[in-house]
Amino acid sequence: xxxxxxxxxxxxxxxxxxxxxxxxxxxxxxxxxxxxxxxxxxxxxxxxxxxxxxxxxxxxxxxxxxxxxxxxxxxxxxxxxxxxxxxxxxxxxxxxxxxxxxxxxxxxxxxxxxxxxxxxxxxxxxxxxxxxxxxxxxxxxxxxxxxxxxxxxxxxxxxxxxxxxxxxxxxxxxxxxxxxxxxxxxxxxxxxxxxxxxxxxxxxxxxxxxxxxxxxxxxxxxxxxxxxxxxxxxxxxxxxxxxxxxxxxxxxxxxxxxxxxxxxxxxxxxxxxxxxxxxxxxxxxxxxxxxxxxxxxx
Numbered sequence: 001x002x003x004x005x006x007x008x009x010x011x012x013x014x015x016x017x018x019x020x021x022x023x024x025x026x027x028x029x030x031x032x033x034x035x036x037x038x039x040x041x042x043x044x045x046x047x048x049x050x051x052x053x054x055x056x057x058x059x060x061x062x063x064x065x066x067x068x069x070x071x072x073x074x075x076x077x078x079x080x081x082x083x084x085x086x087x088x089x090x091x092x093x094x095x096x097x098x099x100x101x102x103x104x105x106x107x108x109x110x111x112x113x114x115x116x117x118x119x120x121x122x123x124x125x126x127x128x129x130x131x132x133x134x135x136x137x138x139x140x141x142x143x144x145x146x147x148x149x150x151x152x153x154x155x156x157x158x159x160x161x162x163x164x165x166x167x168x169x170x171x172x173x174x175x176x177x178x179x180x181x182x183x184x185x186x187x188x189x190x191x192x193x194x195x196x197x198x199x200x201x202x203x204x205x206x207x208x209x210x211x212x213x214x215x216x217x218x219x220x221x222x223x224x225x226x227x228x229x230x231x232x233x234x235x236x237x238x239x240x241x242x243x244x245x246x247x248x249x250x251x252x253x254x255x256x257x258x259x260x261x262x263x264x265x266x267x268x269x270x271x272x273x274x275x276x277x278x279x280x281x282x283x284x285x286x287x288x289x290x291x292x293x294x295x296x297x298x
Contacts, residue, residue, distance in 0.1 A: 002027060003197060004051035006036055006084070007058030011153040012098060015190035016055065027051060031058060036080030046087040053197050055096045056084055059128070063102070066123040067250040077127035082134035085143065094142045094200070095135060096193060101149035101181060101209075103129040106254025113260045114147070114205040122251035132205070144196055145205040146189075149257055150219070153186040154284045159216070163223045164285075167237040177217035177241035181257045182209035183274040185281055195267040207259035210274040217241040219274075226279050230286040 001024055007013045008028030020026045027049050034045050036058050046054070060066060060076040081097050088095040102125035103118040120126045135143045152158035166173050192208045214222070220239045228236045244253070261271065 001025065001053065002049065002051045003053045003055060004029065004046070004049055005055045005057055006034055007031065007056070010057055011151055011156045011158065011186040012057040012189050014155070015153060015186040016057065016193060019187065019190045019194055021194060036083055037075040039083045039086070042083040042087055046091055046093070050091055051093055053094045053096065054084055054088055055098075055193060055197075056081055057098050059098065061124070063122060063124045064250040066127070070123045070127070073123050073127045074130065077124070078130035078134060081131035082138060085135045085138035088142065089139050094144070095139055096196060097131065097135045097143065097145045098189075099132050099145050099147045100125065100128050101147060101257035101259055102254065103132070103147065104254050104257055106256045108256055111258040111260035112207070114207055114263055121254060124251060136205070141203060144202055146193065146196065147205070147207050147259060148184055148189050149209045149259055150181045150183045151186055151189060152183065152281070154281050154288065159219065160223055160278070160281065163220050164227060164232060167224060167227070167233055170237075171235070172238040172240065173220060174240045174242045174247070175217045175220040176244050176247055177215045178243050179253055179255055180213055180215050182211070182213055182259065183219050183278060184209040185277045188272070188277060192264065192267065192269055195269055199267070206263045207261050208264060209259050209261065210277050211271040212273045212275065213258050214274065222275050222278055223282070226282045230283050232282060232286050232289070
């Protein structure tokens with residue numbers, strides 16, 4: 001089986017490569033190698049590779065910048081998935097489309113189900129929802145939309161890396177405490193995507209995140225404690241909770257975006273609490289940093 005992954009240099013793309021089964025022919029393409037918003041480039045690429053499965057991990061994810069670049073966000077997040085769905089239909093491929101908890105408005109007090117009404121608050125959320133609509137409309141019988149949330153990895157630009165940088169620099173951070181979700185490792189998303197790929201009959205919209213819930217403040221406290229424990233920080237920094245209005249941003253975020261994962265319960269993937277997964281990721285960062293001088297001197 002040949003699986004083509006767009007956005008292969010991103011967090012989920014890299015995790016998919018690391019977790020790929022041995023019997024899979026993996027084609028990973030970065031944005032520079034495949035601009036999904038260019039329909040002619042997409043058509044030529046997919047005709048050349050003719051994958052059985054496409055995983056669209058490419059996205060415009062600069063949530064705040066999207067407010068001032070709505071056309072660019074729409075080009076990548078909405079037109080891109082539409083182009084992939086059209087060509088997937090043409091060559092008989094499945095398409096797995098990654099989406100986000102930001103399609104919801106956060107007014108619920110219970111985990112959002114896949115069929116819960118979507119009402120995005122930001123350009124990012126709206127364009128990702130438009131991408132979902134395009135995939136479902138163009139490829140209803142051979143597509144899966146997988147929403148996830150608060151994704152991070154041991155490398156790349158994400159909340160964990162940002163917190164480590166600020167904690168090292170300042171010894172203290174102020175973090176929003178009234179936005180609730182589920183921190184999720186990219187490797188967890190990758191594992192679920194490979195399970196979905198193995199289930200050829202699976203279609204529709206589904207949710208996945210690591211287990212448990214947290215505020216961004218809770219997440220930052222855990223990063224501070226776990227990073228100190230593995231000597232990524234010289235001392236435990238001060239983490240101060242603040243309210244959303246004390247940290248204004250161009251894009252509005254949902255106050256509550258916990259996702260209901262029940263529809264994927266039979267995939268056989270264990271849901272691990274986010275803090276345990278975070279501990280593992282920070283351990284990986286620590287090991288990589290300890291090996292850096294040795295690699296430099298080799």
